[in-house]
Amino acid sequence: MSFRLGLTGSIGMGKSTTAQLFAEAGCDVWDADVAVHRIYGKGGSAVEPMRALEPRAVIDGMVSRPSLRALIAEDPTLLARIEKIVHPLVAQDRKEFVDAARSDILVFDIPLLFETGGNKAMDAVVCVSVPAEIQQKRVLDRGTMTLEQFEQIKAKQMPNDDKVAQSDYVVITDTMDHARAQVQAIVNTIKAGLSDA
Template sequence: MSFRLGLTGSIGMGKSTTAQLFAEAGCAVWDADAAVHRIYGKGGIGVEPMRALEPRAVIDDTVSRPSLRALIAEDPTLLERIEKIVHPLVGQDRQAFIDTAQADILVFDIPLLFETGGNARMDAVVCVSIPAELQQKRVMERGTMTLEQFEQIKAKQMPNDDKVARSDYVVITDTMDHARAQVQAIVNTIKAGLSNA
């Protein structure tokens, strides 16, 4: 039986990098965003159901995220109908990962882990964190969104302090070396617990 470790954190906190560090430490990593990309991509299991729901969302046999965002802005009720299609498909993708993963620690990289109640399916949760000023600076340096868009995304996420308080482990991603050392310590702690079980 593998140990299920949820990995979460707000935008710009360094979650993707931390997920990579867990992979380097020998953990199997499942990425919720990557699962959605597979589902929406060419030949993905979500393309035809989405075409049936909203044909304008499908371009070149892939579900276009920019088109979806525009359509949801037009009709906010669309989001709930999209989620009814996508959430079960993401669940299937996650289960396929669980069924085939070989590692003793499975890491589930899920941005909205607490918001969606996914933490209930985990044995423990890691939250990545940095001070708010550094978070904003990182996101703005990417050059992919405006400050207003960043604030909108943040508003939809549980406050960082709440996530940290509800997590079993916290990784401060101020430097790569610091983050790597914390990840290794978490992996060592979990493996020690597994060998004593």
């Protein structure tokens, strides 16, 4: 029986990097965003159901995220219908990952873990964190969004302090070496617990 470790954190906190560190430490990692890209991509399981729901959402045989955003802005009720299609397909993708996984620690990289109640399915949760000013600088340095867009995304996410308070472990991603040491310590702690079980 594998240990299920949820990995979460707000935008710009260093979650993708931390997921990579868990993979380097020998854990199998499932990424919710990558799963969505997979089911939205050419031949993905969401393409035909989405085409049936809203033909304008599918461009070049793939579900287009920019088109979806525009369509949801046009008709906010569309989001719930999209989620009815996407959530079961993502759950199926996650099940296939679990069935194929070989590691004793499975890491589930899910940005909205607490917001969606996904933490209840985990044995423990890790939250990645940095001070707010570092978070903002990282996001804006990417050059992909404005301060206003960043604030809108942050407003939709549970406050970082609440995520940290509800998590079993916290990884501070101020430097790569510090983050790596914390990840290794978490893996060691979990493995020690598994060997005692």
